[in-house]
Amino acid sequence: MSNSSSRLYLHRLLAAAAFAFCFFIVFFARAETALLNVSYDPTRELYKAINQKFAAEWKRQTGETIALKASHGGSGGQARAVIDGLKADVVTLALAPDIDAIATQTGKIKADWQKRLPNNSSPYLSTIVLLVRKGNPKAIKDWDDLVKPGVAVVTPNPKTSGGARWNYLAAWGFAQKKFSGDEGKTTDFIKALFKNAPVLDTGARGSTLTFAQRGIGDVLIAWENEAFLAFEEFGADKFEIVFPSQSILAEPPVAVVDANVDANGTRKQAEAYLDYLYTPEAQKIIAKNYYRPIHTEAVDPEDLKRFPKIPLLEIDRDFGGWNAAHAKHFVNGGTFDQIYTPAK
Amino acid sequence: MVESTIFREPMKRDRDVADERPLVRRLLIALTVGLMAIFFFTPVALVFVEAFRKGAPAFLNALGDPDTQSAIRLTLLVAAIAVPINALFGVAAAWAAARFQFPGKSILITLIDLPFSVSPVVAGLSYVVLFGSRGYFGPWFAAHGIPVVFALPGIALATTFVTFPFVARELIPLMQQQGVDDEEAALTLGASPWRMFFTVTLPNIKWGLLYGILLCNARAMGEFGAVAAVSGRIRGETNTLPLHVEVLYGGFDLAGAFAVASILAGLALVTLIVKTILEWRHADELAISRRR
Numbered sequence: 001m002s003n004s005s006s007r008l009y010l011h012r013l014l015a016a017a018a019f020a021f022c023f024f025i026v027f028f029a030r031a032e033t034a035l036l037n038v039s040y041d042p043t044r045e046l047y048k049a050i051n052q053k054f055a056a057e058w059k060r061q062t063g064e065t066i067a068l069k070a071s072h073g074g075s076g077g078q079a080r081a082v083i084d085g086l087k088a089d090v091v092t093l094a095l096a097p098d099i100d101a102i103a104t105q106t107g108k109i110k111a112d113w114q115k116r117l118p119n120n121s122s123p124y125l126s127t128i129v130l131l132v133r134k135g136n137p138k139a140i141k142d143w144d145d146l147v148k149p150g151v152a153v154v155t156p157n158p159k160t161s162g163g164a165r166w167n168y169l170a171a172w173g174f175a176q177k178k179f180s181g182d183e184g185k186t187t188d189f190i191k192a193l194f195k196n197a198p199v200l201d202t203g204a205r206g207s208t209l210t211f212a213q214r215g216i217g218d219v220l221i222a223w224e225n226e227a228f229l230a231f232e233e234f235g236a237d238k239f240e241i242v243f244p245s246q247s248i249l250a251e252p253p254v255a256v257v258d259a260n261v262d263a264n265g266t267r268k269q270a271e272a273y274l275d276y277l278y279t280p281e282a283q284k285i286i287a288k289n290y291y292r293p294i295h296t297e298a299v300d301p302e303d304l305k306r307f308p309k310i311p312l313l314e315i316d317r318d319f320g321g322w323n324a325a326h327a328k329h330f331v332n333g334g335t336f337d338q339i340y341t342p343a344k
Numbered sequence: 345m346v347e348s349t350i351f352r353e354p355m356k357r358d359r360d361v362a363d364e365r366p367l368v369r370r371l372l373i374a375l376t377v378g379l380m381a382i383f384f385f386t387p388v389a390l391v392f393v394e395a396f397r398k399g400a401p402a403f404l405n406a407l408g409d410p411d412t413q414s415a416i417r418l419t420l421l422v423a424a425i426a427v428p429i430n431a432l433f434g435v436a437a438a439w440a441a442a443r444f445q446f447p448g449k450s451i452l453i454t455l456i457d458l459p460f461s462v463s464p465v466v467a468g469l470s471y472v473v474l475f476g477s478r479g480y481f482g483p484w485f486a487a488h489g490i491p492v493v494f495a496l497p498g499i500a501l502a503t504t505f506v507t508f509p510f511v512a513r514e515l516i517p518l519m520q521q522q523g524v525d526d527e528e529a530a531l532t533l534g535a536s537p538w539r540m541f542f543t544v545t546l547p548n549i550k551w552g553l554l555y556g557i558l559l560c561n562a563r564a565m566g567e568f569g570a571v572a573a574v575s576g577r578i579r580g581e582t583n584t585l586p587l588h589v590e591v592l593y594g595g596f597d598l599a600g601a602f603a604v605a606s607i608l609a610g611l612a613l614v615t616l617i618v619k620t621i622l623e624w625r626h627a628d629e630l631a632i633s634r635r636r
Contacts, residue, residue, distance in 0.1 A: 106478070
């Protein structure tokens with residue numbers, strides 16, 4: 001090979017390296033105030049809407065441009081990532097134990113976090129409903145119908161998904177009432193239910209896609225908001241929502257990650273962001289995105305009509321709080337491990 | 345005469361082996377082509393069909409989305425970091441393996457292959473364990489304000505690990521076969537070691553190097569598992585193209601997911617074409633074709 005061609009080669013190599021370096025600089029030079037919200041799976045659409053409004057509102061109030069970043073995934077996995085160092089300014093997860101895990105394992109969130117914001121730090125509520133195919137071919141009306149032979153149930157895995165734990169407890173609460181507190185019969189009921197579950201996805205959104213997009217299963221146990229969203233995305237002519245005779249009051253909590261906001265200098269913005277969720281304006285967006293608002297003054301009455309009043313169990317009143325429920329059902333060797341054997 | 349029988353015997357047997365009935369031959373060819381069509385061509389074609397299902401404007405719209413743009417930028421940036429590192433490392437490793445004898449050499453060559461045999465997710469998770477905020481080195485980096493996991497360095501690190509072997513695996517057999525004659529001649533004629541490297545060694549291996557870089561780059565841009573473990577999936581910040589496909593799919597945005605997937609598929613096709621050209625034009629300077 002001639003000398004000049006290898007020189008040319010070297011020059012190209014150097015040019016590529018310079019190119020890469022410029023990229024690097026550009027990437028890091030974008031300094032602006034940013035908030036990272038680490039959230040669970042079904043809230044993608046909700047926070048997309050909220051973030052837009054909050055950024056505009058913050059700009060109006062303070063003149064500061066704020067970039068809102070979002071990360072979504074199974075609630076447990078997201079908590080794990082924050083524990084391992086994901087720099088979340090705020091966490092908005094599916095259930096309190098996931099935020100507790102960050103607080104106890106890292107101390108990055110102060111232990112009293114749940115008392116810092118109104119309503120146990122839950123700016124919106126939801127419940128668990130049943131989504132069936134149009135015409136309800138398997139005639140599913142209530143939780144009992146899920147244990148019948150030949151009914152295929154889709155629900156995520158309670159080990160990884162926050163939504164799935166609410167699903168599990170809602171079914172458990174129903175069975176407990178049906179069998180007047182008989183623990184053995186309740187366990188058998190849940191066992192039969194999971195025997196009908198052919199796949200357990202890792203997150204709520206995965207289960208929705210399994211049921212709605214891939215067409216697997218007769219019934220999806222889902223967040224109420226997720227069921228309505230499936231309607232919106234796939235067309236109302238494909239599914240029906242069945243509200244069971246009773247369900248559970250799901251309280252997805254939010255918290256500022258103290259250590260991270262102090263390190264990032266974003267405490268003021270992070271706290272304002274969470275406070276904003278309680279404002280009439282945000283509550284209106286919350287209802288529009290199919291979550292049950294806690295303040296209804298500004299909410300569109302049409303949106304409110306979508307949420308029927310059904311008896312709802314409460315985690316503190318009926319299950320002795322999350323710590324007790326977690327220790328009984330979801331720890332390794334808990335009731336879920338005892339009843340669940342993967343379908344063969 | 346004895347010699348010619350020896351030669352003819354295996355020749356005859358070779359012909360026997362390839363002497364199936366035309367029907368069998370056609371069936372086998374049809375089977376191969378059919379399987380290729382089902383398992384390879386259809387999925388790739390489907391990506392492009394789905395990407396354009398809602399028309400070109402929707403396609404362009406999906407690609408113009410700020411989060412998608414950021415995913416493209418990040419993926420290019422990560423490749424721009426990982427590929428040069430692995431190219432340098434690959435040349436150095438091949439040099440060491442082909443030119444010197446030292447104890448533990450075969451272990452070294454085996455270790456280079458490690459990223460091929462370790463599941464990428466495991467690789468990614470072990471970086472989280474090492475550099476996570478409760479990991480072995482994580483606290484030190486955190487204390488010095490250097491983010492590793494859930495940021496660009498972690499993603500680049502995981503990608504570099506996974507694409508480690510491509511250049512080295514291509515160059516080691518090539519340089520071993522080429523031997524040291526040219527280089528010794530250059531040194532005898534008074535060239536400095538660096539001059540020898542740039543005017544003799546590099547030109548000798550350049551097509552092999554390019555081939556390795558090409559495969560390395562394709563994998564660097566397409567890696568999912570290892571990156572997923574260290575990314576944190578912050579939209580517009582730590583989402584690479586493959587992760588962004590999953591994010592869009594999960595957001596019920598099928599058209600968007602396939603639009604982004606079509607960039608990756610397009611990249612794969614370009615890689616395949618350049619790879620084929622290299623194999624065709626410079627077959628004698630590639631280790632892969634020499635091994636045959």
